[in-house]
Amino acid sequence: MPPSELNAIREQLLVLQAQGRDPVAFRELVVLYERRILYYVRRILSEDSDGADVLQEVWMKVFLRINTLRAPEAFRVWLYKIAHDVSVSHLRKRRSDRPHPLSEELVSELAETSDWNELELLEEAGQVHAALAQLSLAHREIITLRFLEELDLAEIAEVVGCGVGTVKSRLHYAKVELQKLLKVTHHD
Numbered sequence: 085m086p087p088s089e090l091n092a093i094r095e096q097l098l099v100l101q102a103q104g105r106d107p108v109a110f111r112e113l114v115v116l117y118e119r120r121i122l123y124y125v126r127r128i129l130s131e132d133s134d135g136a137d138v139l140q141e142v143w144m145k146v147f148l149r150i151n152t153l154r155a156p157e158a159f160r161v162w163l164y165k166i167a168h169d170v171s172v173s174h175l176r177k178r179r180s181d182r183p184h185p186l187s188e189e190l191v192s193e194l195a196e197t198s199d200w201n202e203l204e205l206l207e208e209a210g211q212v213h214a215a216l217a218q219l220s221l222a223h224r225e226i227i228t229l230r231f232l233e234e235l236d237l238a239e240i241a242e243v244v245g246c247g248v249g250t251v252k253s254r255l256h257y258a259k260v261e262l263q264k265l266l267k268v269t270h271h272d
Contacts, residue, residue, distance in 0.1 A: 092157070099156035110150075114143060115157075120233065121167050127228040128171040130217055136141035138174050142167045164229065164243045175221070211244035228256060 095116070101109030121142060126135040145166050153162055216224055222244075229235045229243060237255075241248045 094205065095159060096156040099150070099153065099159045103150050103156075104151070110147065113146075113188060117160075117163060118143075121163065124164065124167055124225075124228055124233065125171050127216060127224050128168070128219070128221060130224070134174060134178070138171055141174075142170045146171060161235070161239045161242050164233070164235070164239075165245075168225070168243050168245075172221075211266060212262075215262055218265055219258060219261060222254055223261060227258045227262060228252045 095113075098109045098113050102113055104271075118139070121133055122139050125138050125142065129135055129138065142163075146163060149166070153159060200253070216227060219227065225244060226240060229240045230237075235243065237248050237251050241251045
């Protein structure tokens with residue numbers, strides 16, 4: 085049996101045990117996902133320094149609601165959905181930071197953009213993180229979920245609460261914008 089299948093089975097077992105209020109199993113789930121969820125939360129919050137507080141709130145909600153999860157195999161998507169909801173709620177409380185609509189000029193530029201090689205993102209992590217911080221919340225979140233958390237389009241749609249078509253569109257525009265930001269960084 086491949087390691088990925090073994091990990092999935094182990095995770096499902098931990099979820100079932102955590103649903104039975106096994107504190108050791110819940111702690112193992114926290115250890116398994118804590119860094120990845122904190123990274124995800126920080127990408128949503130951008131420069132907000134409340135990532136640890138939001139992370140704590142996420143884990144509290146997970147602890148209180150884990151019994152409502154009907155399918156242990158859906159834990160990862162369910163967890164990211166909670167992290168998304170808590171982070172967005174936190175943003176709404178702290179500031180009215182809404183993504184700016186795309187100008188007609190930018191939309192026409194994006195439509196003419198050729199296909200983009202996603203592997204270019206891996207070249208220089210520092211520049212990528214700086215460029216990610218400049219993206220709108222919707223684009224930053226889609227890029228994080230797709231390439232760093234490796235969720236598929238349907239899973240991302242479930243996490244952010246929109247259709248798969250919207251996810252595809254946001255992903256396209258996010259990649260184009262990220263590519264432009266990285267090109268500007270390389271020219272400096």
